Amino acid sequence: MIDIYLLEHLDALARFGTLRRAAEELHITEPALSRSMKKLEAAFGVPLFFREKNRIFLNETGKYAAECAKKALDANREVLEKTLAFDRSRHMIVIGSCAPYPIRVLLPVLQDCFAGVTLAAEVAEEDMLLTGLQDSRYQFIVLPQKPENDQVVSMNFLDERLYITIPENHPWALRDSISFQDLDGSRLLVSGSAGFWLKICKSKLPNASLLIQSDADAMAKLADASSLPAFNSDRMLKGGYIVPGRTAVPIIDPEAHVQYYLTCMKSNKAKLDRLLTLSQARIIRLSGPSESK
Amino acid sequence: MIDIYLLEHLDALARFGTLRRAAEELHITEPALSRSMKKLEAAFGVPLFFREKNRIFLNETGKYAAECAKKALDANREVLEKTLAFDRSRHMIVIGSCAPYPIRVLLPVLQDCFAGVTLAAEVAEEDMLLTGLQDSRYQFIVLPQKPENDQVVSMNFLDERLYITIPENHPWALRDSISFQDLDGSRLLVSGSAGFWLKICKSKLPNASLLIQSDADAMAKLADASSLPAFNSDRMLKGGYIVPGRTAVPIIDPEAHVQYYLTCMKSNKAKLDRLLTLSQARIIRLSGPSESK
DNA sequence: TCGGATTACGTGCACCGTAATGATC
DNA sequence: GATCATTACGGTGCACGTAATCCGA
Numbered sequence: 001m002i003d004i005y006l007l008e009h010l011d012a013l014a015r016f017g018t019l020r021r022a023a024e025e026l027h028i029t030e031p032a033l034s035r036s037m038k039k040l041e042a043a044f045g046v047p048l049f050f051r052e053k054n055r056i057f058l059n060e061t062g063k064y065a066a067e068c069a070k071k072a073l074d075a076n077r078e079v080l081e082k083t084l085a086f087d088r089s090r091h092m093i094v095i096g097s098c099a100p101y102p103i104r105v106l107l108p109v110l111q112d113c114f115a116g117v118t119l120a121a122e123v124a125e126e127d128m129l130l131t132g133l134q135d136s137r138y139q140f141i142v143l144p145q146k147p148e149n150d151q152v153v154s155m156n157f158l159d160e161r162l163y164i165t166i167p168e169n170h171p172w173a174l175r176d177s178i179s180f181q182d183l184d185g186s187r188l189l190v191s192g193s194a195g196f197w198l199k200i201c202k203s204k205l206p207n208a209s210l211l212i213q214s215d216a217d218a219m220a221k222l223a224d225a226s227s228l229p230a231f232n233s234d235r236m237l238k239g240g241y242i243v244p245g246r247t248a249v250p251i252i253d254p255e256a257h258v259q260y261y262l263t264c265m266k267s268n269k270a271k272l273d274r275l276l277t278l279s280q281a282r283i284i285r286l287s288g289p290s291e292s293k
Numbered sequence: 294m295i296d297i298y299l300l301e302h303l304d305a306l307a308r309f310g311t312l313r314r315a316a317e318e319l320h321i322t323e324p325a326l327s328r329s330m331k332k333l334e335a336a337f338g339v340p341l342f343f344r345e346k347n348r349i350f351l352n353e354t355g356k357y358a359a360e361c362a363k364k365a366l367d368a369n370r371e372v373l374e375k376t377l378a379f380d381r382s383r384h385m386i387v388i389g390s391c392a393p394y395p396i397r398v399l400l401p402v403l404q405d406c407f408a409g410v411t412l413a414a415e416v417a418e419e420d421m422l423l424t425g426l427q428d429s430r431y432q433f434i435v436l437p438q439k440p441e442n443d444q445v446v447s448m449n450f451l452d453e454r455l456y457i458t459i460p461e462n463h464p465w466a467l468r469d470s471i472s473f474q475d476l477d478g479s480r481l482l483v484s485g486s487a488g489f490w491l492k493i494c495k496s497k498l499p500n501a502s503l504l505i506q507s508d509a510d511a512m513a514k515l516a517d518a519s520s521l522p523a524f525n526s527d528r529m530l531k532g533g534y535i536v537p538g539r540t541a542v543p544i545i546d547p548e549a550h551v552q553y554y555l556t557c558m559k560s561n562k563a564k565l566d567r568l569l570t571l572s573q574a575r576i577i578r579l580s581g582p583s584e585s586k
Numbered sequence: 587t588c589g590g591a592t593t594a595c596g597t598g599c600a601c602c603g604t605a606a607t608g609a610t611c
Numbered sequence: 612g613a614t615c616a617t618t619a620c621g622g623t624g625c626a627c628g629t630a631a632t633c634c635g636a
């Protein structure tokens with residue numbers, strides 16, 4: 001069994017070529033590294049280096065050993081990383097979502113589902129969500145489409161449609177639908193925490209001036225005080241996020257209707273199933289009545 | 294980066310359950326192991342154990358960490374094992390064969406093919422050959438049939454037919470073939486280094502008394518001095534291993550005709566190809582003339 | 587003269603064993 | 612009185628840094 005520090009030293013020499021450079025990177029002195037290489041050769045019992053007067057190179061065996069060392073070092077790192085991730089996942093569940101609404105649904109369900117566990121949730125970009133899932137930063141993520149990744153498992157569990165709210169005396173208030181094209185060029189209120197909705201708005205409304213409000217309170221006050229159209233969604237409206245004196249008009253473009261996919265690593269599929277069955281009930285309770293109307 | 298000895302200690306505790314037993318197995322004292330577990334918890338920063346007054350158990354995180362530790366220890370062991378195997382394979386090629394003749398063909402070819410490399414060869418049982426190949430004990434093995442193993446690659450490169458040699462005045466000397474059935478019940482000379490041929494003889498000649506000669510010289514002298522039938526093969530006879538005053542008669546049973554397969558790990562396929570093309574020439578030179586007869 | 591490897595020497599720390607204590611059955 | 616874990620203490624091996632030497636461009 002070869003000491004881990006010797007493998008680190010070997011790896012450094014393999015990566016930096018000279019004792020001098022490698023020692024510098026390792027924050028040790030040259031003699032220390034020189035001794036380590038001697039010790040390694042003694043441990044292996046076979047030559048690992050070509051030595052010239054003031055040069056040292058890995059020979060074929062040495063290169064091969066360095067490869068193996070890299071793997072062993074990775075495995076060693078993983079002991080700590082994976083164990084910490086495992087421990088965290090037992091005490092804390094972090095979910096990431098492309099938009100705020102799925103979080104509103106999931107958090108209460110998670111609380112029922114995993115009692116005694118600390119919950120956290122955040123809105124993030126889609127690619128950050130996927131890498132975060134694989135790094136165990138998130139246990140569950142919500143994406144606006146099914147990911148193409150065979151390490152994860154994904155189930156659709158919600159949809160959401162973008163609305164615009166306007167004062168009741170606004171000319172659009174009588175319409176029963178509206179399109180991005182209608183809105184483009186206007187000044188519009190949009191929440192900064194809208195996640196991927198913001199990206200959609202920016203791409204579909206290149207000529208609009210989007211007044212992004214990162215503070216939810218400020219957003220509500222502005223919607224109340226101004227006559228500016230403001231973005232909202234069917235789910236949020238049904239959830240009670242209604243500004244009095246305003247009418248909600250749906251946006252008909254297909255981009256304004258999204259299907260969410262609850263996603264986790266395959267190893268976590270059991271938890272996902274449990275979560276989904278519990279959240280079905282809640283979703284039905286929340287959205288059922290309106291769908292039956 | 295966690296010291297390897299700590300991982301070993303953790304692994305031992307996971308395997309033996311109590312500090313006492315684990316310490317015993319590790320050949321260290323209980324206090325030493327107790328301290329190691331403390332150190333591990335400090336390194337991880339999260340609890341790994343349930344502690345009662347005079348008991349200690351791995352908790353879920355601890356069990357998970359022990360799993361990871363096992364992998365890291367394996368990877369560490371592999372650094373030494375694989376590197377030594379690699380180094381040996383660069384300085385020494387060991388071939389294993391189920392029978393002596395393929396070795397006679399391969400050794401000279403290997404000498405041409407891998408100049409400066411030490412060569413060794415031995416006859417061994419078929420299952421020992423396969424495990425030896427996977428343990429890097431052998432680089433190449435010769436089997437009497439294609440192995441069913443998807444880690445290896447196998448090419449047929451030789452065949453051999455069993456003969457019996459008898460004094461010219463023996464009644465069988467006039468026959469142009471003979472069968473195991475004819476031979477069963479007789480006393481027969483057979484070389485101890487015949488490898489798998491010996492197994493075939495034993496199974497096909499349950500009633501014969503096989504006089505096994507482990508010394509090749511003794512075998513030749515006995516064949517010369519006695520009138521006992523002696524086993525031989527087409528390949529050996531063509532190679533000049535002829536006892537004067539004896540006639541060779543082929544054995545017609547299908548078991549007396551074998552197809553050899555030269556086999557190596559898939560990672561070594563390039564070497565095998567090189568070896569095969571070089572050995573083709575030699576095989577043709579040795580066997581070509583008789584096949585054309 | 588600088589970049590690079592090695593040898594010689596002294597030091598501090600970390601891991602170990604011994605001994606003793608406490609707890610449970 | 613077994614078995615098992617933990618704490619306290621003293622010793623030692625060993626990995627490190629410093630200093631010095633040697634070699635080549």
